[in-house]
Amino acid sequence: MKEEFYTLKGYRIKNEEILSSSMEDYIEMIYRLSQKSDEVRVSDLSLALNVRPPSTTKMIKRLAKENYVVYERYGCIKLTEKGRDVGSKLLERHRIIFEFLECLGVKENILEQTEKIEHAVNNDVLEKINELTKVLKDEILPF
Amino acid sequence: MKEEFYTLKGYRIKNEEILSSSMEDYIEMIYRLSQKSDEVRVSDLSLALNVRPPSTTKMIKRLAKENYVVYERYGCIKLTEKGRDVGSKLLERHRIIFEFLECLGVKENILEQTEKIEHAVNNDVLEKINELTKVLKDEILPF
């Protein structure tokens, strides 16, 4: 199985990825906000993600069409079962990358780096990073 | 300095990043191809990156406008000083991520994962990963 180069967009198309990075960002954030309060609204999400409300409305419609959330105009945003499943995985992925970076000693822009890297890794790499972090944590922390 | 969430696109805008992922992919590949032969043409680049020639033409024009390459219609593509600088850094970044993944034991889609992750990391994280890989390599390789 030859491996070939593609552009980022090329990989997305080639692999028929179902969730774009943005969709992941929104679902992840809805999940996070849902844990604090079960009234998640367009304004909360916009604020949390630093986007304007119309962008949120547009994305929510898309997520609703693809059954990640239930939403009706002017209402509040609820994750579906499917959305919750995805959301919890995304949050776990975030946690794993964040802890790895912490463990590496990253101090500046750690959130930004987490957010960027999390969209890049597949399950295999994620698991391996997770294992590595565990090892680093209790074997060579003074590194 | 509070850290806030953004979408991927949001980070790009906020940081006024000068090179998009695609631009990086093209420059990196031109650099790679230039090492094999100094006649890099639109068709070579298209083939290498799995994009259609019109996409390459368009991007080359952009890279030329921003002084990463010198190009004239139907001619061949040459990196400028600036382009070579960037290119060699991109290749080095690629190498560091690739070796890290190898070291993690990644076998499947290692090139794809490298290509995705390399666009995500900043210099700080890159250096830290580089250090870590060195340590892993000669201290705990049987891991």
Added chain:
DNA sequence: TTAGAATGTTAGCTTTGGCTAACATGTTTT
């Protein structure tokens, strides 16, 4: 209860980076 403020939606614009179809240029072969 109605006016004003706050929140949400719509319409329509922008950029990026793909694509195809059609055309232009260059190269090779007869």
Added chain:
DNA sequence: AAAACATGTTAGCCAAAGCTAACATTCTAA
């Protein structure tokens, strides 16, 4: 040198994901 082929460019389309401006709805408080 002309025909045929290979390569490159142009024009114009598309989707994603942002944005602003204008409008609609809902909430709050006088």
